[in-house]
Amino acid sequence: MAEKDIEQQHEEQLKGESAWAGVGKYLLHRAKPHLPPWLGVLGAGVAGEGAHLMWADSPWGAAGLTLSSVALTGAAWWAGRSASAQRRLHSAITVAAGSAWVTAAALSGPVSHPVIDLYAMGGPVLALSWNVRMVMRRNADPVGDSSDKGLLEKVGLARTKLGTPKVEPNKVTVPYALPAGEATNDDVSKSLPRIASALDVPTTAVRYRPDPGSARKGELVIVPEDMLREVIWYPGPSAPGGSIAEPLVIGVYDDGRELRLTLPQAIHLLVMGVTGSGKTEAALDVMAEVLTRRDVAVWLSDPKRGQDLGEAFGACDWVVTTQDGAALMIAAFEAVIPARQLWLGSHGYRSWEPAAAVRQDDPAHTCREDGTACGCPGMPYLVGWFEEAANTLRAVDDDAFTGIAQEARSAGASLVVSMQRASGYQISTDTRASLPAALCMGVDERDAGFALPSEVLDAGANPGAWGNKRPGYCYLVSAGVDEELWSTPSRTFRN
The missing domain is CATH 3.30.980.40 (Threonyl-tRNA Synthetase; Chain A, domain 2)
Structure with a gap:
């Protein structure tokens, strides 16, 4: 009831008839909603007296009344399954107490002690408890x-x-x-x-x-409190010497869960964020995890010439720092894909797996026609990392880059493309569509749609609210990550 209606009703009551007849009508009107519990108590007393007259000396009557009491209580509990937990429990207790008293009254007599005492004290208590509940439900305070x-x-x-x-x-x-x-x-x-x-x-x-x-x-x-405000320093590699097929732990979600990225499941990754959003720190987290795995090779293109990722140069298998070098790396990537596909197919692999990275001593994965183990050297997973990729894309044929993204999946290779804006001016629609995973840091509000799917933005993800004011805050959208976490804020480690 609206607050205005309540005030109007109160005013009408104050202006109502003040004679004794009017007072009596008003009190009866106000009491009527509270009478049913008391009528129930009275009905229980009548039922107890009637049951005593019929079954006082009958053992079968006692058994039947006991079973009926249990059945009625169970029915009340079942019937209240759609009600609130408090109402359901209150109803079941009332029915249990009432039916138990009727059974006791039938066997011992309703006026015997302590049956009559329980009736005199317990009946009003139960009735009043329902009256109190009704008053609380009809509270007119504007809450x-x-x-x-x-x-x-x-x-x-x-x-x-x-x-x-x-x-x-x-x-x-x-x-x-x-x-x-x-x-x-x-x-x-x-x-x-x-x-x-x-x-x-x-x-x-x-x-x-x-x-x-x-x-x-x-x-x-x-999530009422921002648990990501405190900087969490990188604790060190999560699985040194492990496989690249194991998750990379690169931060935490706002509920304390680990932020995990599995590159072979992600396939290709877009890392996007404005200057000052913590994109470089995120890149270092991913790079540190990747480079401490045993079965991966990393090719790195860094036009900034090591200004941010220089510490990783020595652990990479190939590093280029010029646009010509980036073009050469893309051409090499394009050429190596069919060779890797041929190697995997000839050794009985439908897709890359950790076993493909070790010496092939298993006859189930041999390239020999006689079925004996071939002993070929293994082929590690390949990660092609293109930092500040907008500069690279301006210098190479975008179609070649798109072809790599589309073909590399079956060759046991992943692309990581890092850039500030993945707009149509920076990267073609086909290439963007070939990067199914995204690690999105703070961005301009107008650019959020280039990094995250519309359903993730609709679910509440809002990287535009961070910009460069929350370094390290990010969203991760990737295969292998529960979809409910795609719109959950997280933060990468600080290096």
Whole structure:
């Protein structure tokens, strides 16, 4: 009931008839909603007396009443499955107490002690508990503005039903169901900034996960405190001597989980962020993880001539620092792909796996026609890293770069393309489409769509809110990463 209606009702009550007849009518009117629990207590007393007259000396009656009490309590619990947990428990306790008293009254007599004492004390307590519940439900104080319902009404999602919240440290997940035929999950996406405003949290702290099987159901995820504000220094390689097929740990999510990237699953990676967004630190994190794995070779093109990644030069297999060198590397990459595909096919590999990087002593992976082990040297995974790729793309044929991206997957190779903006002026649509994974740092709001899929932005991801004000903050979209984490803010380690 609106606050205006409540005030109007109160004014009408004050102006009502003040004679004793009017007072009596008013009191009866106000008491009527509270009578059912008391009538229930009275009915239990009558039922106990009747049951005593019929089954006082019958053992079968005692057994039947006991089973009926249990069955009625179970039915009350089952019937309340769609109600709130408090109402369901309150109903079940009331039914259990009432049916147990009727059974006791039938066997011992309703006026015997302590049966009559339990009736005299327990009956009013149960009735009053329901009266109190009713009063609390009809509280006319204007608290709606601070309730979930009031909040949803404010942001244009009135009549949305919320499920039981799941509360974790610094994270609240609330299932929702929009009114059928009135709203869709797109409306939730559009309302996320207003929800953040109503809760007084950053826009990146509110996101949603739509139910893939429903157009109107999903979950709201709220992270009230920014746990990424504190710098987390790089703890060292997560798996030194391990395989490149194992996840690279490059940071943490805002709920404390590790930020993991698996390059063979990601296939090709776009690293994007404005100057000062922490893109170089992120690159060092990925590079440090890659270079400490046993079965990978790294080709690095760095037009900045080691200004940022110079510490990694000595561990790379090939480094170029000029546009001519980058063009040569791209041509070499283009030429090596069919050779790698031929090697994998001749050794019985449908795709690259860690076993392909070691000496081929397994007859199941031999290139010999007689089926004996060939003993060929292994072929490591290949990572081609193009730092500040916008400069490189201006100097080479973009179609060749696109061809590499499309063909390298089956050859056990990945491209890492790092640039400030992946707009159509910097990189062709075909090449951008061939980079399925993205590590997006802070960007200009107009560029977010070049780095992240539209469904991730709709779910609440907002790298444009960071720009260069939150160095290291990022979103990771990649195969092998749970989709619910694609719109979850994270932060890379500081080196």
